[in-house]
Amino acid sequence: MTGYAQAVCEPPAAGGDEAPARPAGRAAAAVELRSVNSRFLDLALRMPDELRGLEPGLRELLTQSLRRGKVELRLSTQQQADGAWPQPQPEQLLRLAQLESTVATWLPRAQPLSVNEVLQWCRGSQTAPRLDEAVMHAARQAVDGLLEARAREGARLVQVLLERCAHLRTLATQAAPLLPQVVQRQQQRFLERWNEALGQAGAAASLTATQLAERALNEAAAYAIRIDVAEELARLNAHLDEITRLLQAGGEVGKRLDFLIQELHREANTLGSKSAALELTTISVEMKVAIEQMREQVQNLE
Structure with missing residues (x-):
């Protein structure tokens, strides 16, 4: 800071x-x-x-x-x-006279002290x-x-971080309802492809139409499991709750916030890797930008 x-x-x-x-x-x-x-x-x-x-x-x-x-x-x-x-004190002048007398005894040719030298010596001895x-x-x-x-400065940074947390919560709220829509679109896509394949195969394939439709639904269900990000969004919200709690509690929270920011970044990366729609990809990118802004600020907090 x-x-x-x-x-x-x-x-x-x-x-x-x-x-x-x-x-x-x-x-x-x-x-x-x-x-x-x-x-x-x-x-x-x-x-x-x-x-x-x-x-x-x-x-x-x-x-x-x-x-x-x-x-x-x-x-x-x-x-x-x-x-x-400085105003020379009597004890200072007495001590200085004794020293000068001793020097003159051993060094007769030594020059006597000037007034300026005496004052400089008194100034140093007063302050040291x-x-x-x-x-x-x-x-x-x-x-x-x-x-x-x-x-x-820390109080201002806390407000900035709380605003970023609120922004991430908004993005997570926007991402949650998109997943069923993506699964539904993909399921419809599977069914259209199977119907197209049946039409090209002709009447001979009509006996297996029900089986092929069931397979299409199974493929869609497996796809939904593969792209499910509900756990990632739940963990992201839990990390945001802990960050908010630490910021409001105060104290030395910098190191703990560093760790939580790393966890937030991991969840946003997973969300992006599982993304099957442009809307989810956009949300993942916005999350990463906000988390990176938080990382820069958290490194300033003590």
Whole structure:
């Protein structure tokens, strides 16, 4: 099923609570999810190398929430566009001064840090420690949004499938009364041929006219048994009933619907192979078209 969702989340404040306002220069985690149709679950994760350690957790989150679809997750960090630099904290500057003093002791010719370098270091040290929590929180929000989008599409697909089921029922109803008419026409055809044969044989054959007529009726009865599609139509209606029940019940029905669509296709093929009239052939073709349309949509359902 197709769907799209995105979420942006900031790391929690150092004290553990979410900051009421965005600190200047603070990073945020952005997660984008795209899903297209696929019979199986195919995950593709795009993320910065420094966040690759989160890939197992993200995969577990996706596999627990999704069953089908080609899903692409894009993870990035966004620097807040406040136009302001981070406010260095005293403990950061103290730590940086200690590091610079150590470097100067061992490397007297090393250049002192510039203001820009100090601010860049402070910015990185502020956002890095707790960015993992923001990533997972944003991923959960994006998954929830994707599920909502897929649910809306699923509701539309259910309506389409129910319409196709109704169309197939109509076609089956049209096919049922055609069979006696086909048998009757064929029986009449047999009788006409036997009468023609008797007329050509002359009066000598008149003694066996009753026997030949009985044979014609037997041939017609055997023909009727051979082209009888009542069982196929009954099974087709039973499959349609089960498909309707599954669609109305909801839940994870994609795999079961796949199997039922195969059974529908088998019954339509049998109906076509037994067809002895143009009307039944036309109905069989229309059934196959509708079933194929259902197959394409069912592969999108989870």
